[in-house]
Amino acid sequence: MLTFVAVLIIAGSMGLFTAFFPYPSHASCSVKWEFGEVCPSVEDRLVTQIKEWSHKDCTAKQRCGYEFLGRDTDVIRGTHTTPFLSFRDSFNFTFATSKNGCTVQGNSYSEAWYAVIDFGVNYCNLKNLVMGAQLDEQDPYYTETSNNTVCTMYSLAHCNLYT
Template identity: 40%
Template sequence: MTAYRKLNSSVKPNRRYGFKRRCLSLFGRFIFLSVIAITLLLTIGLLYIYATYPPHASCTIKWTFDSNCTYINYKIANQIISWNDADCGTGMKCLYSLSSHNASLILGSHKTPKWHFTDSFYFAFAPDNSTCYVEGVSSSDSWFALLDFGVNYCNLHNVITGSGIDTLDGYTEFTENSVCTLYTSRNCDKY
């Protein structure tokens, strides 16, 4: 016959087990709260990025020239063609590619020398008497690109300054952070 031992109700549970359980519980709470805090910070950071910059690494710039659009178009297209090689010098004024070219639109792309990320761009031309209005848009082809250190701005701006048309009479340029990622942080000598 099996003997059963009567449980003594005055025996307290093992204190070590209870301490371990409490420690694990506190550690679990700490991990949980840490995950919540990190998630909250990332959410706030992303909301700031989306509120300040375009939702994808890109840039839109508008220029005005007191010149005919045929000349401006010609200078921009020739500058893109001249930077088609891999000799970048100190910046990223290389690896440009001209995809399509007509009187009202230039399509192209720029590849970054180090990581070979590709940004697609276009220049659209709107003549008005003796004034030429140009809109340029550059956008990263990488779906995951949110911030670009102003590279998309520099993709467009470098072509304009490289061609020398920024020195023409009546030249104006307009863009801002809401339509141009990291515009105020750009460094076109580097990018």
């Protein structure tokens, strides 16, 4: 039994499980966005959206249960609590001026220590705010970059269906 555990630890440290489980080891998501708008404007729009969705009435799926925790220089922080089962996720957005406007790094992670699979909820925590603030509309510089290795179930997430 000890040999089996040792083999699992070695295989895991070598990244051999990624063929079977291509996601982060904890339910989380990291996404990079480019916007053709100055960072203070992008930041204000996201903060406004978080505050607009701070209510508990979740008739609009998961576009509720957000909490704005504050801002530091170039960073805003918040949480999202799911209406079903009340899972709480923490998130942040970090802003940096870029050539065409603003680069935003978004991160969300489950506060439940045992969470591994999230069906894309951590991605949708971030993406729903971007869509709600209409930052993804009519912006020729808009891009989004992520993948399954840094964002749990990114390729399967369907924010309009599940959240």
